[in-house]
Amino acid sequence: MSKFFSFKLYREGIKKTRLVGITIGSVTAALTALIPLARLLSPTVYYEPGYEPATTIISPSDFALPLLLLLFLAPILTLSMFSFLNKRNESDFYHSIPFTRPCVYFSFLASVLTWLVATLAVSLALTTVLWCFVPYTALSPSTPLLLFGAYFLATLLLTGFTLLAMTLTGTVTSNLLIFALLFGFVRISGALFVVCLESQFPLMITALTPGRLLLPEFSMPITLLTVLFTGDESTVFTNAPLWIYTAVISILLIAAGSIIYTKRRSEMAGKSAPNRILQHVYRCAVALPMAFLTVFYAIETDFDLQGIIILIVLTLIVYYLYEILTTKRLKNCLKASLFLPVLLVGGLLFGGGVAVASNVAASYAPDADELESVSIYKESSYYYGDTSYQELKTQSVEITDPKVLEFVADKLAEMKAIVSDKGVDAYQYPNRRHEIAYYEGDVYYEDALTYADPITLKITEKSGRVCGRTFRLTTEDYNRLITLFTETKEYEDAFLSLPAKEEILGFGLPGVWDAVTKETIWNSFVGEYSALTREEKVEYISSRDYYALSLYVWGTLGVKSFYNDYPLNPNLFPQTCAMVVNAANAEYETGFRDMLDAFKADEAIKVHINLYMFDNSNYTSGAGAHYLEALEFAEGCQAPADGNAVLFRLTFEYDRYYFDRYYLLSEADFSSFCIQLGMGQPDGYEKPAVIE
Amino acid sequence: MIQAENVTMRFENFTALNRLTCTIPDGCIYGLIGSNGAGKSTFLRLISGVYRPNEGTITVDGAPVWENPAAKAGIVYVPDDLYFLPQSNMNRMASFYKTLYPNFSYERFQKLTATFQLNPAANLNTFSKGMRRQAATILALSTLPKYLFFDETFDGLDPVMRNLVKQVIYNDVMERKTTTIITSHSLRELEDGCDQLALLHKGGIVFESDVQNLKTSLIKVQVGFREPFTREKFAGLDTVSYTQVGSVASLIVRGDREGLAPRLSAMEPALLDFLPLTLEEVFIYEMEALGYAFKDVLM
Numbered sequence: 001m002s003k004f005f006s007f008k009l010y011r012e013g014i015k016k017t018r019l020v021g022i023t024i025g026s027v028t029a030a031l032t033a034l035i036p037l038a039r040l041l042s043p044t045v046y047y048e049p050g051y052e053p054a055t056t057i058i059s060p061s062d063f064a065l066p067l068l069l070l071l072f073l074a075p076i077l078t079l080s081m082f083s084f085l086n087k088r089n090e091s092d093f094y095h096s097i098p099f100t101r102p103c104v105y106f107s108f109l110a111s112v113l114t115w116l117v118a119t120l121a122v123s124l125a126l127t128t129v130l131w132c133f134v135p136y137t138a139l140s141p142s143t144p145l146l147l148f149g150a151y152f153l154a155t156l157l158l159t160g161f162t163l164l165a166m167t168l169t170g171t172v173t174s175n176l177l178i179f180a181l182l183f184g185f186v187r188i189s190g191a192l193f194v195v196c197l198e199s200q201f202p203l204m205i206t207a208l209t210p211g212r213l214l215l216p217e218f219s220m221p222i223t224l225l226t227v228l229f230t231g232d233e234s235t236v237f238t239n240a241p242l243w244i245y246t247a248v249i250s251i252l253l254i255a256a257g258s259i260i261y262t263k264r265r266s267e268m269a270g271k272s273a274p275n276r277i278l279q280h281v282y283r284c285a286v287a288l289p290m291a292f293l294t295v296f297y298a299i300e301t302d303f304d305l306q307g308i309i310i311l312i313v314l315t316l317i318v319y320y321l322y323e324i325l326t327t328k329r330l331k332n333c334l335k336a337s338l339f340l341p342v343l344l345v346g347g348l349l350f351g352g353g354v355a356v357a358s359n360v361a362a363s364y365a366p367d368a369d370e371l372e373s374v375s376i377y378k379e380s381s382y383y384y385g386d387t388s389y390q391e392l393k394t395q396s397v398e399i400t401d402p403k404v405l406e407f408v409a410d411k412l413a414e415m416k417a418i419v420s421d422k423g424v425d426a427y428q429y430p431n432r433r434h435e436i437a438y439y440e441g442d443v444y445y446e447d448a449l450t451y452a453d454p455i456t457l458k459i460t461e462k463s464g465r466v467c468g469r470t471f472r473l474t475t476e477d478y479n480r481l482i483t484l485f486t487e488t489k490e491y492e493d494a495f496l497s498l499p500a501k502e503e504i505l506g507f508g509l510p511g512v513w514d515a516v517t518k519e520t521i522w523n524s525f526v527g528e529y530s531a532l533t534r535e536e537k538v539e540y541i542s543s544r545d546y547y548a549l550s551l552y553v554w555g556t557l558g559v560k561s562f563y564n565d566y567p568l569n570p571n572l573f574p575q576t577c578a579m580v581v582n583a584a585n586a587e588y589e590t591g592f593r594d595m596l597d598a599f600k601a602d603e604a605i606k607v608h609i610n611l612y613m614f615d616n617s618n619y620t621s622g623a624g625a626h627y628l629e630a631l632e633f634a635e636g637c638q639a640p641a642d643g644n645a646v647l648f649r650l651t652f653e654y655d656r657y658y659f660d661r662y663y664l665l666s667e668a669d670f671s672s673f674c675i676q677l678g679m680g681q682p683d684g685y686e687k688p689a690v691i692e
Numbered sequence: 693m694i695q696a697e698n699v700t701m702r703f704e705n706f707t708a709l710n711r712l713t714c715t716i717p718d719g720c721i722y723g724l725i726g727s728n729g730a731g732k733s734t735f736l737r738l739i740s741g742v743y744r745p746n747e748g749t750i751t752v753d754g755a756p757v758w759e760n761p762a763a764k765a766g767i768v769y770v771p772d773d774l775y776f777l778p779q780s781n782m783n784r785m786a787s788f789y790k791t792l793y794p795n796f797s798y799e800r801f802q803k804l805t806a807t808f809q810l811n812p813a814a815n816l817n818t819f820s821k822g823m824r825r826q827a828a829t830i831l832a833l834s835t836l837p838k839y840l841f842f843d844e845t846f847d848g849l850d851p852v853m854r855n856l857v858k859q860v861i862y863n864d865v866m867e868r869k870t871t872t873i874i875t876s877h878s879l880r881e882l883e884d885g886c887d888q889l890a891l892l893h894k895g896g897i898v899f900e901s902d903v904q905n906l907k908t909s910l911i912k913v914q915v916g917f918r919e920p921f922t923r924e925k926f927a928g929l930d931t932v933s934y935t936q937v938g939s940v941a942s943l944i945v946r947g948d949r950e951g952l953a954p955r956l957s958a959m960e961p962a963l964l965d966f967l968p969l970t971l972e973e974v975f976i977y978e979m980e981a982l983g984y985a986f987k988d989v990l991m
Contacts, residue, residue, distance in 0.1 A: 008791040016777070089773035096740040098764035098793045267703060275704055464968050 005099050006107045013081055013111025020080045020116035024073045025122065031066030032123040036130035039137070058131055058139040060237055063124070064228055067151055070120060072219050074155035075179065075215065077112045078162040085166050085261075086175065091269035101262045109163070109254065116155045124148055146237045151308050153246040154220040160253025166262040174272035174282070174326045179480045181286050187222065190214030192296045193354060199300060200537040201413065201424055205377065205456060205468025217226050218244040272326035276335075281326070284342045290315035291347040291587060299351065311493045315343060320540075362424065364469070365416040368409035370461055373398035376485070377458035378470055389503075389553075390541060393494035396557075404484045410458060411471055431474055449477065459519065496537045498526055499555055499562070506554030510612075510649060511584035511660030521583065524576040525551055525566060530690035532572065539573060543578070549574075549612055570645040570664060577647045580664040584649075588659035595654050600627040605654065609677065613648035618679045622689055630676035637673075640666040646685070693718050693870065694739055694839065699748035701734050701895075716888070719869035723886030725879050730892040733772060733835060736841045739873070740769035740797075745826070752839060766795055770845055771790055774828045778923040780935035782812035782827055786834065793835035803836035807860065810934035820966065822849045829857055833864050838874045840864075847941055874928050883971040891979070899978060903971070910974050916940040916963030925959070932977045944969070944977045976986035 014021075084090035094104055124144045131139045165179035194206045206212060220243075223236045236242065245384045265274070267470065273279035275395040278660060294311040301307060323336045375398050376391075399405075418427040431453055441691060457472045485491050507518040532540065550565035584594070598605055608621040639645055649669065650661045665673065667686035674682050681687075694716040701709040716722045726732050734960050737743045738750055741757040745878060749756065755763045776785055782805060790796040797836045805812050808826045810819075810971060819827060832840060838863070846854050862885050864870050876882050882889060883903070890900040898918035901909075910932060916939050919927075923934050926943060929952070940963060949966050956964055969977075 012788060012791050090769060092742050092771055093775040095742040096764065097768045098761040100761055102757050339898045489804060
């Protein structure tokens with residue numbers, strides 16, 4: 001008989017929780033399947049009949065909402081499985097059976113996890129199969145696997161928290177309250193502390209401190225919930241530190257639960273705490289976040305008395321309500337009152353902690369010889385795709401050049417001096433004085449320096465300590481810093497590099513849907529980019545232009561995701577542009593020809609035409625023969641042999657059809673085409689070769 | 693054999709058992725009596741492995757019970773507050789017990805279910821308190837245990853059913869030599885079946901004896917003389933209790949009738965009568981001899 005696992009007990013555990021497991025599992029699976037099923041059964045809601053729409057990539061978020069039920073299933077199943085810990089007779093029974101306590105604990109835990117895994121697997125398998133039948137959708141094989149991993153870890157974490165709460169307490173009410181405390185206390189307190197600290201000293205980057213592990217974004221269930229609202233899937237599904245952290249915390253929670261379970265006395269069942277001392281500890285811990293919130297509010301609002309009083313009353317309500325709910329005795333409130341000073345001390349420690357931490361952070365100014373390296377840091381964005389490949393690559397370049405270190409040390413000393421003398425606002429908003437003067441009717445910017453956008457640096461000391469500081473530099477200093485950086489070869493190499501094949505997760509190119517074609521186009525682009533001179537590359541990468549005719553690339557560099565658009569300039573990438581034109585036009589050749597035929601048959605057909613190009617766009621709408629003539633003109637033009645061409649894309653909305661057409665014309669032909677369409681002469685382009 | 697040595701069990705400020713020492717031989721029906729809070733249930737939980745003693749040791753067949761599945765495999769504990777799986781019937785419970793106890797016998801289960809005339813397919817929630825006790829007893833006996841512990845098991849049973857349950861338990865002991873511990877706060881519940889009786893009071897065994905010896909250890913004698921007399925007249929006897937009204941004295945004397953009769957007859961009494969004592973009376977006198985007032989211990 002194993003000391004840690006019994007298959008028989010595991011089977012009994014499965015039977016014991018089957019009602020909860022089957023009910024919630026079926027509901028979850030059914031709801032998850034409902035989404036693809038709805039698209040399968042009612043296609044007209046999602047796309048027009050008779051028209052072939054673009055393929056939609058199914059993202060993890062398309063699955064996610066019903067799967068959130070699993071986050072509730074985990075604690076419910078655990079509460080149901082280990083409910084015997086809350087009833088004396090049941091607790092005695094399970095402690096008297098001929099199995100070791102770890103064996104009971106782990107066998108029943110395995111039963112809970114089996115239900116969770118089964119629900120997750122069935123839901124995802126069913127949905128994946130159904131998505132395969134939904135037309136015009138594509139599902140990456142990694143999507144269900146990523147969802148499985150993320151949700152399994154989230155449920156494992158919640159199971160761990162529930163188990164720990166159940167082993168620490170002995171009533172359902174106290175189970176739930178301690179669960180909420182364990183799950184939320186660290187996160188709420190951590191978030192309050194960090195927000196408070198950042199508001200006191202906004203120049204520091206808390207994400208670079210070990211304290212970031214305490215923030216809500218490092219809780220898998222919370223991030224899974226927030227991803228529904230933010231849509232930023234990179235915060236969960238490609239965030240390896242979060243996965244590792246969640247797995248480690250879950251294992252630690254389960255291990256702690258097993259130790260407490262083994263040592264737990266059976267008579268604890270039915271009691272809110274093993275003894276009065278722990279009852280005081282639990283009660284104070286439940287109310288402490290409210291005390292922190294009160295201090296936080298006081299600091300943030302510069303001691304708004306009315307709000308503080310309300311929060312103090314709420315803190316007391318939480319404090320006494322816990323006692324009443326868990327012990328069901330009003331008279332215990334009297335004894336509980338003796339421990340109220342704990343909340344006061346806790347609140348003071350919180351406020352004191354924030355003050356000390358912000359002062360320590362504000363006085364940070366190591367000498368240059370103490371610094372190991374510096375890199376440009378940019379905080380992870382909440383929006384997928386905000387971080388470019390170049391940003392990620394350059395972030396990983398640690399500059400050790402003494403000149404850079406000297407410069408940064410000087411600027412840190414300057415920051416310390418200004419913050420110490422005039423306060424953090426004076427550093428953060430150096431022009432505020434002048435702005436105020438302006439509003440007061442005085443001379444604006446009389447003696448103001450011009451400041452560049454804030455830049456955040458990651459500073460690594462030789463001792464291994466890592467800090468992040470946001471610098472507000474004058475334009476002159478900013479340019480000097482960037483020059484110092486770019487003088488470093490490894491920085492420039494990183495800046496000019498393109499994503500490697502293994503780092504890319506996907507491509508996007510309007511009008512081109514075939515993955516192989518897109519990859520071929522990308523390979524062509526990489527080839528032509530490699531052939532550019534270093535100066536051309538610097539100019540191309542530096543002049544970021546977010547416009548329609550771009551090749552979009554997304555992927556992951558290490559554990560961070562990137563999203564780039566590479567504008568398709570026909571002068572730099574003629575071969576790639578020609579491939580794009582051919583590939584995109586082939587996709588909708590039939591539709592386009594049908595439209596031209598329809599025009600020929602009936603000139604009154606209404607059409608909406610959008611024109612997109614590298615640095616311009618235009619729109620026209622209506623009916624008329626000139627559309628047909630303009631299009632026939634463009635179709636008859638040849639791409640210029642000298643490479644000095646204009647690449648543009650037309651999108652058509654015609655009779656509820658929607659498609660793209662690319663053209664690669666000379667500037668003169670392009671001008672002529674625009675005039676024929678009725679869009680007028682485009683600025684900055686050659687006079688038309690043909691004017692009708 | 694169950695051995696408890698200097699076992700102490702504390703619950704915060706309350707000491708339920710205080711340096712308790714006892715030995716329960718194999719094949720014995722051990723009756724443990726005591727008032728509420730005396731420590732009976734705590735003792736059973738300790739020897740079932742539910743509790744771990746704060747001090748002292750508890751062994752079953754020489755092995756500690758705590759976290760010892762091998763030792764616990766032969767032990768079944770039927771508590772005062774019974775546990776059944778939610779919405780289950782006896783068949784489901786039998787399959788559950790089969791999972792937990794390797795020796796569980798379906799044959800015995802069916803036989804006992806028939807004896808008690810219980811419907812094994814009926815939901816246990818529909819059973820009366822007495823029927824639930826029967827069901828728990830059936831399940832416990834079906835595990836063919838070496839050690840059976842019943843906590844206040846006969847409470848809630850009507851006299852007929854109480855006798856039936858007792859009979860089934862006693863038969864099992866006879867057939868399989870099962871060591872059985874039965875606790876009760878009523879001596880009358882235990883006097884007719886136990887081999888040994890122990891009285892638990894304030895966390896310790898204040899009195900323990902073989903029932904047969906106990907029943908024959910004391911005898912009540914009524915004796916009268918024509919001439920005046922005092923207690924000193926019986927100085928040669930091991931007198932536990934003495935009362936005198938006029939010329940008639942009532943004595944509780946340690947010893948048997950055969951030994952006492954010639955000695956008392958030699959005193960030429962005008963009246964000599966030997967009266968049997970109930971077990972409860974024996975207990976009362978033995979307790980008084982130890983300095984305890986029986987009503988304090990069991991009331």
